[in-house]
Amino acid sequence: MSETRGFYSLWLRELKRFVRDRTRIVTSFVQPVLWLVIFAAAFATRFVGSLPADLNFRQFLLPGIIGQTILFTAMFMGINVIWDKEFGFMKEILVSPVSRLTIFLGKMVGDSTDAFLQGIIVFVIGLAIGIPVKPITLLYALPILMLISFGLVSIGLTIASFISNLEGFGAIQTFVNLPLFFLSGALFPLKGGALPTWLTDVAAWNPLTYGVDALRHVMLGNAWTPLQVQPLWVDIGFVALFDGIMIVIGTWAFTRMK
Amino acid sequence: MFQLLEENEKMPHVIETIQLTKEYNSVKAVDNLNITVESGEIFALLGPNGAGKTTTISMLCTILKPTSGTATVNGFDIVKEPNNVRESIGIVFQDPSIDDRLTGRENLQMHANLYGVPASEQTDRINRILKLIELEDRADDLMRTYSGGMRRRLELGRGLIHYPKVLFLDEPTVGLDPQTRDHIWKYIRDLKEAHDITVVLTTHYMDEADRLSDRIAIMDYGKIVILDTPNKLKETLEGDVVVVRANNISALSELVTKWLGFNQKQVVDGALEITVRNGKVAMPRIMELATQNNVYVESILLREPNLEDVFLHYTGRNIREDTSRELHGLSAARRRQIK
Numbered sequence: 001m002s003e004t005r006g007f008y009s010l011w012l013r014e015l016k017r018f019v020r021d022r023t024r025i026v027t028s029f030v031q032p033v034l035w036l037v038i039f040a041a042a043f044a045t046r047f048v049g050s051l052p053a054d055l056n057f058r059q060f061l062l063p064g065i066i067g068q069t070i071l072f073t074a075m076f077m078g079i080n081v082i083w084d085k086e087f088g089f090m091k092e093i094l095v096s097p098v099s100r101l102t103i104f105l106g107k108m109v110g111d112s113t114d115a116f117l118q119g120i121i122v123f124v125i126g127l128a129i130g131i132p133v134k135p136i137t138l139l140y141a142l143p144i145l146m147l148i149s150f151g152l153v154s155i156g157l158t159i160a161s162f163i164s165n166l167e168g169f170g171a172i173q174t175f176v177n178l179p180l181f182f183l184s185g186a187l188f189p190l191k192g193g194a195l196p197t198w199l200t201d202v203a204a205w206n207p208l209t210y211g212v213d214a215l216r217h218v219m220l221g222n223a224w225t226p227l228q229v230q231p232l233w234v235d236i237g238f239v240a241l242f243d244g245i246m247i248v249i250g251t252w253a254f255t256r257m258k
Numbered sequence: 259m260f261q262l263l264e265e266n267e268k269m270p271h272v273i274e275t276i277q278l279t280k281e282y283n284s285v286k287a288v289d290n291l292n293i294t295v296e297s298g299e300i301f302a303l304l305g306p307n308g309a310g311k312t313t314t315i316s317m318l319c320t321i322l323k324p325t326s327g328t329a330t331v332n333g334f335d336i337v338k339e340p341n342n343v344r345e346s347i348g349i350v351f352q353d354p355s356i357d358d359r360l361t362g363r364e365n366l367q368m369h370a371n372l373y374g375v376p377a378s379e380q381t382d383r384i385n386r387i388l389k390l391i392e393l394e395d396r397a398d399d400l401m402r403t404y405s406g407g408m409r410r411r412l413e414l415g416r417g418l419i420h421y422p423k424v425l426f427l428d429e430p431t432v433g434l435d436p437q438t439r440d441h442i443w444k445y446i447r448d449l450k451e452a453h454d455i456t457v458v459l460t461t462h463y464m465d466e467a468d469r470l471s472d473r474i475a476i477m478d479y480g481k482i483v484i485l486d487t488p489n490k491l492k493e494t495l496e497g498d499v500v501v502v503r504a505n506n507i508s509a510l511s512e513l514v515t516k517w518l519g520f521n522q523k524q525v526v527d528g529a530l531e532i533t534v535r536n537g538k539v540a541m542p543r544i545m546e547l548a549t550q551n552n553v554y555v556e557s558i559l560l561r562e563p564n565l566e567d568v569f570l571h572y573t574g575r576n577i578r579e580d581t582s583r584e585l586h587g588l589s590a591a592r593r594r595q596i597k
Contacts (some may be wrong), residue, residue, distance in 0.1 A: 002374025009371035017359050088355035095321055096372035097344045258321075 006098035009112070010106025016123070017080070018114040019104040025121075032122045035065045036129060039187075050192050052258040054223045062133060063128040063215035064186030066119050070145065071180055074152035075173050077111035078160030082169050094257065104254040108157060108247070112149035120136045133219055136170055140218040147239050148211035153242035161253040183210035191227045207242040272297045272424055272456045273318065277327035278312050287313045289480035290327065300450060300457040302349030302471035304464070304569070310480040311460035312352060313337075315426050318458070319349050330542055332423050346523075351597050352428040352460075354409060358402040362393055365401060366419055372513065373420035383419055390452060391415040391445055405440035409418040414445055418453055425449070427459040431466060442471050474565075488565065495563040495571055498537030502530045502544060503556040510544075510553050517547055524570055533567055585594045 018024075036058060044057035049058055084090040093103055122146070123138050155176065161167050181187075183203045190200050204210045214235035216224045229235070273295035280288040288310045295301045299536070305312040309460040318331055320340035328335055334342040356365050363384060371382045388394045391411040401409060417425050430446065431439040431590070450457050461467050467474045468488045474536035475485040484491065503512050507530050514520045514532060518540070534540040537560040548555045569575075 002354060002372075005371040005374060005377070011369045013360065013364075013368060014356065016364070017357075020359060084357075087358070088353045089357045090370070091321075091351055091353075092355040093372065095319060095349060096369075097374065098343055098372050250537060 003098060003102045006096070007102050007106040007109075010093070011110040012104065014077075014080075014107065014110025015113055018117070020218065027210070028073070028118055028121060029125060031072075032065050032069055032125050033129070034074075036061060036126060042175070043187075047188065050189055050228050052223055058131045059124075059133060059185070059220060059242070060216070062123070062131050064184070064212050065221050066122045066141075066145070066215060067148065067184065067212040068181050068186050069122045070115045070119045070148050070211075071152050071208060072177060073109060073115040074111065074149055075156040075177050077114065077153055078156035078169055078173070079166065080111070081107070081157055081160035082163060082166055085164060086166075090257075100229040100255040100257075101251050104157065104247075104251045108150065108153050108250060111153045111157070112146060115149040115153060116142075116145050119149070134221075135220045137221075141215055144211065144214045144236070144239075147236065147243060148215075151207055151239065151243040151246045154250040156251040157245070158250045161250075161257045180206055180208050184212050185229065186212050189227045190229055193238070197221075202228070204229075207239060210242075214239065259387050259544075262596060271295060271330075273301075273329065273331050273458065275314075275318075275327070275329035278309075278314070278317060278324055279323060279326045280317060280331050281325040286480045286549045288324075290315070291480075291482065292486065293475060293482060295456060295458060295493040297456055298454065299472040300446075300459070300470055301462045303458070303477050304407045304474050304565070305460075305462060305477035306575075307462055309461075309462075309477045311477055312428055313480075314477075315428050315458065315460055319347060319426055320344055332437050345348040345420070348421050348422035348425040348455075350413050350425070350427045350430060351416045352432060354413070356401055356409055356413060356416075358404075358409075359400060361398050361400055362404070363388070363397040365412060366416055369416045370419050375420050383421075386416040387418060390449060407434055407441065410434060410438070410442055414442070414449060418449060418455075421453065422455065424456045424458060427457065429460055429462070431461075431463070439466070446470060464569070467567050475544070476569060478573045482567075491565065491568045495533060495567055497533055497563065498540075499561050499563050499567055500532045500534055500537050500540055500544060500558065501561060502532070502548075502558050503528065504530070504548060505554040505556070509551065510548055510555075513553070514544060515552055518543055522567075522571060525565075531567070533563060533571065 040061050041056045046056050051057065060191070081090070084093070120138070123141065126133060127135060159172055159176070160169060163172065183199070183206050186201060186208070190203055209229060213229040214232055217228065217232040217235065229236070271294040273293070275291045275293050278288060278291040291314060302414060303314060305311055313322065317324050318329055318336060320343050322334050324337065328337045329334070331343045332346045334346065337344050357368070360368070366384045366387065367380060370384065375383065377417070385394075388397050391414060393408060393412060393415070396404065396408065401412070404412070414427075414430070416439065427446070431442050434442065446457065447470070449455075470489065470500070473485065473487055474491060476483045484494075486494070502510065507525060509527070511523055511525070511530055514523065520532050520534055520540070524531050534538070541558060545555060545558065
């Protein structure tokens with residue numbers, strides 16, 4: 001019982017901190033707009049041949065940018081752990097009778113909720129700037145957004161549990177964020193184009209590849225099928241497997257944290 | 259029946275350490291510690307920074323594992339039953355440990371949830387604690403708007419939300435101004451009375467140990483040097499302190515040792531403090547000796563020994579002399595102030 005309440009309070013704390021951080025919410029609008037307006041305008045013509053006729057580049061790009069937003073937000077959440085360590089609040093949590101598994105899950109689900117909300121914001125931005133996506137598909141996308149967040153947040157929390165200063169985390173974050181982003185097919189289709197095989201081989205090991213692919217399945221419908229990396233259920237299976245592995249690693253990392 | 263009574267009479271100590279030891283790279287930070295703390299007392303571990311106080315408390319709170327030996331807290335073994343120990347104690351750390359992006363009340367609520375306080379009791383307990391630490395009117399403000407003293411008060415109150423039997427305070431007033439320290443001491447005593455708990459605190463402030471605690475253990479290099487009530491400790495010195503100001507302190511210091519045999523001396527703020535058995539007899543002798551050797555005495559006065567003298571007597575050092583260790587304390591104090 002006390003574990004449930006511990007989990008709830010940890011989750012609630014992350015949510016409250018997110019909602020109160022107005023600057024971050026406002027700035028979170030900026031990056032997706034830049035990608036969806038400027039990048040899309042500049043590169044749309046270059047992809048004309050490689051996309052099916054019934055898909056335009058901005059439609060294709062939107063799920064990728066949602067995935068990118070979740071990735072960046074999730075990794076950013078690690079910073080909160082380092083702040084908590086720096087300013088002592090982590091001690092208050094760690095010495096409480098709540099188990100480390102619960103502490104990890106509470107933080108992880110709380111941070112995932114934040115990442116998930118950011119993903120929804122990008123979806124709405126996409127609609128607002130006139131990208132032709134059916135609003136109803138947001139409903140199907142929700143569970144996938146949550147599923148992607150779990151694993152990625154776990155990466156951020158695991159790395160943060162090993163590192164004690166913000167600078168160090170910033171440096172490592174760059175090594176994780178950008179490769180995962182560029183190698184996920186978020187910006188260009190992995191199938192159909194004449195991509196080097198080393199690139200597609202590496203992308204096949206990237207969990208975000210399957211997250212973004214799953215999002216495209218539900219948001220673009222049958223139009224996406226010709227370019228799919230895997231069928232929807234395979235995508236979901238891979239992401240869920242990745243989540244499971246990361247949760248085990250993350251719990252282990254939190255158990256050894258002092 | 260008789261046996262039952264006898265069992266009751268032998269109430270176990272709230273805390274008992276048995277050869278408790280912690281080594282870092284073969285240096286013994288805590289060295290075979292054997293102490294007992296009784297129910298309802300305020301027990302102080304006094305010593306310079308680096309003496310092993312925080313290490314001791316951390317082991318009792320199950321944050322650190324002892325290298326050897328063990329201890330019981332509320333009857334639970336700190337090595338074998340850490341979870342039971344944690345549920346029955348409250349901890350206020352040396353460094354701040356609040357979330358300043360939450361309100362005071364939210365910090366208390368979160369603590370109550372982490373320690374499994376039933377939801378039906380939470381509001382009531384939190385309101386009562388807020389009243390005790392006099393933060394009712396600021397309870398719903400974000401804690402980043404609180405002053406250092408207010409944050410400290412909230413941390414003290416928070417440690418009591420789950421009704422612990424023992425409250426551990428690690429350097430409760432480091433980095434706070436004198437007036438706030440005075441307040442915090444009052445709150446600690448009030449909280450102790452209101453909740454009928456045992457308090458264990460560490461400090462390197464003499465006045466804090468003297469004014470707050472029922473018993474003091476002076477700790478140095480990981481060992482207890484002496485343990486007694488503040489008054490008994492001062493009485494053990496059996497004598498007076500003669501404070502002399504003169505134009506040549508070092509010469510006078512050598513003279514009193516050479517001719518009068520006074521060995522317990524220290525220089526505090528430019529004055530020579532000599533601990534002697536009978537101050538009234540010693541004073542004219544010191545005056546006479548100074549005059550004969552052309553040392554000009556500016557002032558001379560007699561006072562009762564304080565804890566500082568006790569510390570000097572038992573460790574051979576002044577608690578303030580140790581500058582390398584003092585740096586530790588300063589950086590801790592600074593960390594607190596930055597917040």
